[in-house]
Protein backbone atom coordinates (compact mmCIF):
# COMPACT_ATOMS: atom_id res chain seq x y z
CA UNK A 1 0.00 0.00 0.00
CA UNK A 2 0.97 3.65 -0.40
CA UNK A 3 2.08 5.69 2.62
CA UNK A 4 0.66 9.12 3.40
CA UNK A 5 2.88 11.93 2.12
CA UNK A 6 2.71 15.69 2.30
CA UNK A 7 5.85 16.93 0.54
CA UNK A 8 7.69 19.80 2.23
CA UNK A 9 9.92 22.15 0.27
CA UNK A 10 11.86 25.19 1.52
CA UNK A 11 9.86 28.17 0.28
CA UNK A 12 9.06 31.74 1.31
CA UNK A 13 5.28 31.21 1.38
CA UNK A 14 4.03 27.92 2.81
CA UNK A 15 0.31 27.40 2.21
CA UNK A 16 0.17 23.61 1.91
CA UNK A 17 -0.66 22.02 5.28
CA UNK A 18 -3.48 24.15 6.73
CA UNK A 19 -1.49 25.24 9.76
CA UNK A 20 -2.11 28.53 11.55
CA UNK A 21 -0.03 31.30 9.95
CA UNK A 22 1.22 32.59 13.32
CA UNK A 23 2.70 31.01 16.47
CA UNK A 24 0.70 30.99 19.73
CA UNK A 25 0.64 34.21 21.84
CA UNK A 26 4.00 35.02 23.51
CA UNK A 27 2.38 34.89 26.97
CA UNK A 28 1.45 31.25 26.37
CA UNK A 29 5.06 30.29 25.57
CA UNK A 30 6.35 32.14 28.63
CA UNK A 31 3.93 30.39 30.96
CA UNK A 32 4.69 27.02 29.38
CA UNK A 33 8.44 27.48 29.95
CA UNK A 34 7.74 28.47 33.55
CA UNK A 35 5.58 25.40 34.21
CA UNK A 36 8.14 23.10 32.60
CA UNK A 37 10.58 24.01 35.42
CA UNK A 38 8.28 22.22 37.86
CA UNK A 39 7.91 18.95 35.96
CA UNK A 40 8.89 15.75 37.76
CA UNK A 41 10.76 14.26 34.84
CA UNK A 42 11.50 10.96 36.58
CA UNK A 43 7.77 10.19 37.02
CA UNK A 44 5.26 8.96 34.47
CA UNK A 45 2.71 11.62 33.51
CA UNK A 46 -0.86 11.61 34.80
CA UNK A 47 -2.22 8.70 32.77
CA UNK A 48 -5.76 10.07 32.68
CA UNK A 49 -4.54 13.58 31.73
CA UNK A 50 -7.01 14.79 34.34
CA UNK A 51 -6.27 18.53 34.26
CA UNK A 52 -6.11 18.66 30.47
CA UNK A 53 -9.40 16.81 30.13
CA UNK A 54 -10.98 19.09 32.71
CA UNK A 55 -9.78 22.18 30.83
CA UNK A 56 -11.11 20.85 27.48
CA UNK A 57 -14.39 19.86 29.15
CA UNK A 58 -14.79 23.31 30.67
CA UNK A 59 -13.97 24.90 27.33
CA UNK A 60 -16.83 22.99 25.69
CA UNK A 61 -19.19 23.03 28.69
CA UNK A 62 -19.31 19.23 29.01
CA UNK A 63 -18.38 16.70 31.68
CA UNK A 64 -14.69 15.55 31.62
CA UNK A 65 -15.92 11.96 31.21
CA UNK A 66 -16.92 12.94 27.67
CA UNK A 67 -13.40 13.98 26.64
CA UNK A 68 -10.73 11.73 25.10
CA UNK A 69 -7.37 13.27 24.11
CA UNK A 70 -4.50 11.81 22.10
CA UNK A 71 -1.42 12.69 20.03
CA UNK A 72 -3.12 14.70 17.33
CA UNK A 73 -6.64 14.04 16.12
CA UNK A 74 -5.09 11.42 13.84
CA UNK A 75 -4.36 9.32 16.92
CA UNK A 76 -7.90 9.94 18.14
CA UNK A 77 -9.15 8.54 14.81
CA UNK A 78 -6.75 5.61 15.08
CA UNK A 79 -7.95 4.81 18.60
CA UNK A 80 -11.55 4.89 17.35
CA UNK A 81 -10.65 2.43 14.58
CA UNK A 82 -8.76 0.18 16.99
CA UNK A 83 -11.73 0.17 19.35
CA UNK A 84 -14.69 -0.10 16.99
CA UNK A 85 -13.09 -1.26 13.72
CA UNK A 86 -10.72 -4.15 13.02
CA UNK A 87 -10.98 -7.51 11.31
CA UNK A 88 -14.47 -8.32 10.07
CA UNK A 89 -15.65 -4.72 10.58
CA UNK A 90 -16.26 -1.87 8.15
CA UNK A 91 -15.81 1.89 8.06
CA UNK A 92 -17.69 4.05 5.54
CA UNK A 93 -16.21 7.16 3.93
CA UNK A 94 -17.57 9.52 1.29
CA UNK A 95 -14.93 10.61 -1.20
CA UNK A 96 -13.31 12.94 -1.80
CA UNK A 97 -12.48 13.41 1.87
CA UNK A 98 -9.56 13.35 4.30
CA UNK A 99 -7.30 10.54 3.09
CA UNK A 100 -6.37 9.43 6.60
CA UNK A 101 -9.89 8.19 7.39
CA UNK A 102 -9.63 5.29 4.95
CA UNK A 103 -5.86 4.95 5.47
CA UNK A 104 -6.12 4.55 9.25
CA UNK A 105 -9.11 2.24 8.83
CA UNK A 106 -7.10 -0.06 6.56
CA UNK A 107 -4.03 0.07 8.82
CA UNK A 108 -6.22 -1.21 11.65
CA UNK A 109 -7.57 -4.05 9.50
CA UNK A 110 -10.94 -2.38 9.02
CA UNK A 111 -12.64 -2.83 5.65
CA UNK A 112 -13.46 0.43 3.89
CA UNK A 113 -16.80 1.04 2.14
CA UNK A 114 -16.51 4.01 -0.21
CA UNK A 115 -19.38 6.28 -1.18
CA UNK A 116 -19.17 9.00 -3.81
CA UNK A 117 -20.04 12.62 -3.15
CA UNK A 118 -22.19 14.48 -5.67
CA UNK A 119 -20.54 16.48 -8.45
CA UNK A 120 -20.51 19.63 -6.26
CA UNK A 121 -18.96 17.57 -3.41
CA UNK A 122 -22.13 17.65 -1.27
CA UNK A 123 -23.39 14.46 0.35
CA UNK A 124 -26.23 12.77 -1.53
CA UNK A 125 -28.52 10.97 0.92
CA UNK A 126 -29.47 8.31 -1.66
CA UNK A 127 -25.76 7.43 -1.84
CA UNK A 128 -25.56 7.44 1.96
CA UNK A 129 -28.51 5.01 2.03
CA UNK A 130 -26.86 2.77 -0.55
CA UNK A 131 -23.45 2.61 1.17
CA UNK A 132 -24.73 2.27 4.73
CA UNK A 133 -27.41 -0.20 3.64
CA UNK A 134 -24.95 -2.42 1.74
CA UNK A 135 -21.97 -2.24 4.09
CA UNK A 136 -23.66 -1.89 7.52
CA UNK A 137 -20.51 -0.12 8.75
CA UNK A 138 -19.49 -0.10 12.40
CA UNK A 139 -17.99 3.38 11.79
CA UNK A 140 -19.19 6.14 9.44
CA UNK A 141 -16.79 9.03 8.86
CA UNK A 142 -17.89 12.55 8.02
CA UNK A 143 -15.58 15.54 7.82
CA UNK A 144 -16.94 19.03 8.35
CA UNK A 145 -15.56 21.26 6.98
CA UNK A 146 -14.42 18.57 4.60
CA UNK A 147 -10.74 18.33 3.72
CA UNK A 148 -9.83 18.99 0.90
CA UNK A 149 -13.06 20.47 -0.48
CA UNK A 150 -13.76 22.96 2.34
CA UNK A 151 -17.50 22.18 2.33
CA UNK A 152 -19.43 22.20 5.60
CA UNK A 153 -22.01 19.46 6.13
CA UNK A 154 -25.37 20.94 7.12
CA UNK A 155 -27.01 20.03 10.41
CA UNK A 156 -29.78 18.29 8.43
CA UNK A 157 -27.20 16.13 6.65
CA UNK A 158 -25.43 15.10 9.86
CA UNK A 159 -28.77 14.31 11.49
CA UNK A 160 -29.82 12.31 8.43
CA UNK A 161 -26.59 10.28 8.52
CA UNK A 162 -27.02 9.72 12.26
CA UNK A 163 -30.53 8.46 11.62
CA UNK A 164 -29.32 5.99 9.00
CA UNK A 165 -25.94 4.81 10.37
CA UNK A 166 -26.08 1.39 12.04
CA UNK A 167 -23.00 2.15 14.19
CA UNK A 168 -20.79 4.98 15.33
CA UNK A 169 -20.70 8.30 13.44
CA UNK A 170 -17.45 10.27 13.59
CA UNK A 171 -17.58 13.93 12.57
CA UNK A 172 -14.01 15.14 12.03
CA UNK A 173 -14.03 18.84 12.87
CA UNK A 174 -10.32 19.56 12.57
CA UNK A 175 -11.44 22.86 10.99
CA UNK A 176 -14.62 23.22 13.02
CA UNK A 177 -13.86 26.66 14.45
CA UNK A 178 -13.84 28.22 10.99
CA UNK A 179 -17.34 26.93 10.17
CA UNK A 180 -20.73 28.49 10.95
CA UNK A 181 -22.02 25.54 13.00
CA UNK A 182 -20.67 22.49 14.85
CA UNK A 183 -21.95 18.94 15.33
CA UNK A 184 -20.84 19.31 18.96
CA UNK A 185 -24.40 20.49 19.60
CA UNK A 186 -25.62 16.95 18.74
CA UNK A 187 -23.32 15.05 21.13
CA UNK A 188 -24.99 13.45 24.13
CA UNK A 189 -24.87 10.20 26.09
CA UNK A 190 -27.64 8.53 24.06
CA UNK A 191 -26.24 9.15 20.56
CA UNK A 192 -23.39 7.12 19.01
CA UNK A 193 -21.70 10.29 17.76
CA UNK A 194 -18.24 11.71 18.40
CA UNK A 195 -16.78 15.01 17.20
CA UNK A 196 -13.01 15.25 16.84
CA UNK A 197 -11.02 18.46 17.20
CA UNK A 198 -7.35 19.41 17.03
CA UNK A 199 -4.88 21.89 18.50
CA UNK A 200 -3.03 21.88 15.16
CA UNK A 201 -5.00 24.62 13.42
CA UNK A 202 -6.82 27.23 15.54
CA UNK A 203 -4.49 26.82 18.50
CA UNK A 204 -1.33 27.28 16.41
CA UNK A 205 0.08 24.11 17.96
CA UNK A 206 0.65 21.68 15.10
CA UNK A 207 4.11 20.98 16.56
CA UNK A 208 2.60 19.77 19.86
CA UNK A 209 0.57 16.91 18.32
CA UNK A 210 -2.60 17.12 20.38
CA UNK A 211 -6.19 16.39 19.46
CA UNK A 212 -9.32 15.19 21.21
CA UNK A 213 -12.90 14.11 20.84
CA UNK A 214 -16.13 14.92 22.60
CA UNK A 215 -18.45 11.93 22.78
CA UNK A 216 -20.62 9.82 25.06
CA UNK A 217 -18.98 8.88 28.39
CA UNK A 218 -19.55 5.16 27.75
CA UNK A 219 -17.54 5.42 24.53
CA UNK A 220 -14.67 7.35 26.11
CA UNK A 221 -14.46 4.58 28.73
CA UNK A 222 -13.83 2.04 25.95
CA UNK A 223 -11.19 4.19 24.21
CA UNK A 224 -9.33 4.51 27.51
CA UNK A 225 -8.98 0.72 27.58
CA UNK A 226 -7.49 0.58 24.08
CA UNK A 227 -5.03 3.50 23.96
CA UNK A 228 -1.49 2.86 25.22
CA UNK A 229 -0.80 3.69 28.88
CA UNK A 230 0.74 7.17 29.36
CA UNK A 231 0.26 8.00 25.70
CA UNK A 232 0.04 11.73 26.45
CA UNK A 233 3.38 13.11 27.63
CA UNK A 234 3.52 15.65 30.42
CA UNK A 235 4.64 18.59 28.24
CA UNK A 236 1.68 18.14 25.94
CA UNK A 237 -0.72 17.90 28.86
CA UNK A 238 0.53 21.21 30.27
CA UNK A 239 0.65 22.93 26.87
CA UNK A 240 -2.87 21.83 25.98
CA UNK A 241 -4.26 23.09 29.28
CA UNK A 242 -2.50 26.47 29.13
CA UNK A 243 -3.46 27.09 25.50
CA UNK A 244 -7.15 27.17 26.40
CA UNK A 245 -6.55 30.25 28.57
CA UNK A 246 -6.02 32.19 25.33
CA UNK A 247 -9.47 31.63 23.93
CA UNK A 248 -10.15 35.29 23.29
CA UNK A 249 -6.92 35.75 21.32
CA UNK A 250 -7.67 32.63 19.29
CA UNK A 251 -11.27 33.67 18.60
CA UNK A 252 -9.91 36.97 17.28
CA UNK A 253 -7.45 35.11 15.03
CA UNK A 254 -10.15 32.78 13.72
CA UNK A 255 -12.35 35.80 12.91
CA UNK A 256 -9.44 37.44 11.09
CA UNK A 257 -8.73 34.26 9.09
CA UNK A 258 -12.39 33.93 8.14
CA UNK A 259 -12.34 37.54 6.90
CA UNK A 260 -9.10 36.92 5.04
CA UNK A 261 -10.65 33.79 3.49
CA UNK A 262 -13.45 35.99 2.13
CA UNK A 263 -10.94 38.44 0.67
CA UNK A 264 -8.85 35.67 -0.92
CA UNK A 265 -11.89 33.91 -2.42
CA UNK A 266 -13.16 37.21 -3.87
CA UNK A 267 -9.77 37.95 -5.45
CA UNK A 268 -9.40 34.40 -6.78
CA UNK A 269 -12.86 34.77 -8.33
CA UNK A 270 -11.48 37.55 -10.54
CA UNK A 271 -8.98 35.13 -12.10
CA UNK A 272 -9.64 32.25 -14.54
CA UNK A 273 -9.89 29.86 -11.61
CA UNK A 274 -12.79 27.81 -10.22
CA UNK A 275 -13.13 28.33 -6.48
CA UNK A 276 -15.22 26.19 -4.13
CA UNK A 277 -16.98 27.74 -1.12
CA UNK A 278 -15.07 27.06 2.09
CA UNK A 279 -15.91 26.89 5.80
CA UNK A 280 -12.30 26.09 6.67
CA UNK A 281 -8.88 27.79 6.77
CA UNK A 282 -8.15 26.64 3.23
CA UNK A 283 -9.81 26.79 -0.15
CA UNK A 284 -9.95 24.35 -3.07
CA UNK A 285 -9.27 25.84 -6.50
CA UNK A 286 -8.97 24.66 -10.10
CA UNK A 287 -7.40 26.83 -12.81
CA UNK A 288 -9.35 26.85 -16.08
CA UNK A 289 -6.65 28.01 -18.51
CA UNK A 290 -3.70 25.95 -17.31
CA UNK A 291 -3.25 22.45 -15.91
CA UNK A 292 -3.35 22.27 -12.12
CA UNK A 293 -0.10 20.35 -11.89
CA UNK A 294 1.68 22.89 -14.08
CA UNK A 295 0.31 25.75 -11.98
CA UNK A 296 1.60 24.02 -8.85
CA UNK A 297 5.14 23.86 -10.31
CA UNK A 298 5.02 27.46 -11.50
CA UNK A 299 3.87 28.64 -8.07
CA UNK A 300 6.82 26.77 -6.60
CA UNK A 301 9.08 28.74 -8.95
CA UNK A 302 7.61 31.83 -7.24
CA UNK A 303 8.50 30.27 -3.85
CA UNK A 304 4.81 29.62 -3.04
CA UNK A 305 3.95 26.09 -1.88
CA UNK A 306 0.31 24.90 -1.99
CA UNK A 307 -1.11 21.37 -1.85
CA UNK A 308 -1.08 19.61 -5.17
CA UNK A 309 -4.30 17.57 -5.44
CA UNK A 310 -4.21 17.63 -9.26
CA UNK A 311 -3.62 13.89 -9.58
CA UNK A 312 -5.89 12.82 -6.72
CA UNK A 313 -8.97 10.80 -7.70
CA UNK A 314 -12.08 13.01 -8.17
CA UNK A 315 -9.98 16.18 -7.82
CA UNK A 316 -8.37 16.35 -11.22
CA UNK A 317 -6.51 19.62 -11.74
CA UNK A 318 -7.26 20.93 -8.23
CA UNK A 319 -4.96 22.67 -5.75
CA UNK A 320 -5.67 23.31 -2.08
CA UNK A 321 -4.55 26.63 -0.67
CA UNK A 322 -4.20 27.35 3.06
CA UNK A 323 -5.32 30.84 4.16
CA UNK A 324 -2.14 32.60 5.27
CA UNK A 325 -1.36 36.08 6.54
CA UNK A 326 -2.56 38.89 4.24
CA UNK A 327 1.06 39.31 3.07
CA UNK A 328 1.41 35.61 2.23
CA UNK A 329 -1.92 35.60 0.42
CA UNK A 330 -0.91 38.71 -1.52
CA UNK A 331 2.26 36.90 -2.60
CA UNK A 332 0.13 33.97 -3.77
CA UNK A 333 -2.26 36.28 -5.65
CA UNK A 334 0.58 38.18 -7.32
CA UNK A 335 2.16 34.90 -8.46
CA UNK A 336 -1.20 33.57 -9.70
CA UNK A 337 -1.94 36.74 -11.62
CA UNK A 338 1.42 36.60 -13.31
CA UNK A 339 1.04 32.92 -14.21
CA UNK A 340 -2.59 32.60 -15.31
CA UNK A 341 -3.15 35.90 -17.11
Ligand code: PMP
Nearest residue numbers: 072073074098147174198200211
Ligand atom coordinates in the same frame (compact mmCIF):
# COMPACT_ATOMS: atom_id res chain seq x y z
N1 PMP B 1 -8.56 15.67 10.30
C1 PMP B 1 -8.47 16.46 9.23
C2 PMP B 1 -9.67 16.67 8.39
C3 PMP B 1 -7.26 17.08 8.89
O1 PMP B 1 -7.16 17.83 7.80
C4 PMP B 1 -6.14 16.87 9.73
C5 PMP B 1 -4.82 17.55 9.47
N2 PMP B 1 -4.34 17.43 8.19
C6 PMP B 1 -6.28 16.02 10.82
C7 PMP B 1 -7.51 15.45 11.09
C8 PMP B 1 -5.13 15.65 11.68
O2 PMP B 1 -4.80 16.65 12.53
P1 PMP B 1 -3.84 16.43 13.77
O3 PMP B 1 -3.43 14.98 13.80
O4 PMP B 1 -2.72 17.36 13.54
O5 PMP B 1 -4.68 16.79 14.94
